[in-house]
Amino acid sequence: MNLFLQHALTGISVGGCYALIAIGYTLVYGILRLINFAHGDIFMVAGYFMIFSFAVMPFPIAIIVTLIATTVLGIMIEKFAYAPLRQAPRMSVMISAIGVSYLLQNLATYLFTALPKAYPAIPGLKKVIVIGNISTSLVTLLTPIVTIVLVALLLFLVNKTKIGLSMRAVSRDYEAASLMGIKLNQTISFTFAIGSLLAAVGSILYFTDRMTVFPFSGSLPGLKCFVAAVFGGIGSIPGALVGGFFIGICETIIKAIGLSTFSDAFTFIVLIIMLLIRPTGLFGEKNIDKV
Template identity: 70%
Template sequence: MTFTTFIQHVLTGISLGGAYALIAIGYTMVYGILLLINFAHADIFMMAGYFMIFAMSSMPWFIAIPVVIVVTVALGLAVESVAYKPLRMSPRMSIMISAIGMSYLLQNLAIYLFSALPRAYPVITPLKQSFQIGGVSASLVTILTPVLTIVLVLLLMFLINNTKIGMAMRAVSKDYDTSKLMGIKINRVISFTFIIGSALAAIGSILYFTDRMSVTPFSGILPGLKCFVAAVLGGIGSIPGAVIGGFFIGISETFLVALGYSTFSDAFTFLLLIVILIFRPTGLLGEAITEKV
């Protein structure tokens, strides 16, 4: 592997990792507050891909992107209020089954509405401009993804550390019951979490699918699981952790594919998951809470 191809793979890996990081934040935030693996998050991400296809067919990209984000947020909120809100006080297994059921419903809905065949993802022209630096060629989206990810994460961290709603979110994830007693409107905090998670999933989906070029009703499953692993790797509940996990999985996956082990790249992610859960269940940046594992 020459230096140029190495740099090329690093760039691709960072770009993929950025998209993973944005999705992983959605998992980690919901898990931090509700202790729920939001299985439907992967399908919200997939749906965002379809929304973009339809939005781009009738409007220019700079209008389509905000429209897609708004519609995806609406979908995320709908999923939360239909599938999770009624089960707030139920055992964890029921909520998880409800999440799996919702993911099943969204996939079947996508098959029904958009058919199971892959659909071409629209080309967002400015994102596709390619650069040539030395021997390395890259499109704008490859450079933009990590930068955008870092900027969005810094914004999110600011929001969580310096605003009232952010303080409420931190309180709820520390102790659900006590924060309720302190007068925090739990439902509002949870809805807000889903708004942020879905918006980031929508942005992540634009960045992810621009490189992949097609969407199917099942294209959310694997990235979704990988992003959950990323969230666990970084320490569930921790946003910087999710970002580190996302980048790590993106880069290692790209290199496994480059070395010719593409069939094992998925298996590697899950092996990583099992290893982390055994040796460091709190992840890289997670706080030690004995209840978790």
């Protein structure tokens, strides 16, 4: 029973990080109909930002610098790699996204070498807490709480504010929204900013637990989080949350029962089953193809 609780806690913590990244996928896909393959690598670069800013400044400022730098990176990627392809066929945009991912990975290998770099320990986060018979670190407990608070804030932003309204409008109908005077580019940039910001938060929580960053540490979590977004229904924020937790918990359970070679494959099996049974995901809206 204790062992089970221990694993469940780890699973929920990993799931929280996944949920934060999955939201980035879901928001971008909702608006641009694009799998942002580079999102996982933005998450990885955020890890490096933290390492380097932590080395030269006190940790509260380092965290803020990391968040801002990652957000700027997300907006820049959109401006340079996706904005020029607004009218292009979807395959071109997707290849562009893969290209950005390829570029970020190679750039990281070039600048920081392929060897894993130690992630700084933020004071207090690794403190061990003992509840009953379970011992865990503070970050494990903190992750799901941070995730849920951020998602609540995001839901408020999307549903109650003006910029949220324009985001919803653009995702519903791109052309009609621009005819109604919504500034498309601004809205899209804002979406990327939020996605990257959440990825940066996720990255701090995830890497504090993992302790090392290397150039490819973003690619697999990135794909898993995309699966989480599809599972919950792409375009839906609560869906991404549920999907993230589901994938995180299942993965931890599979590792716990000794099938770790299959833990990555499992994620993709979930994806394929979901796409076959209910392509719109748990909370997704039905999409009707028009001629």
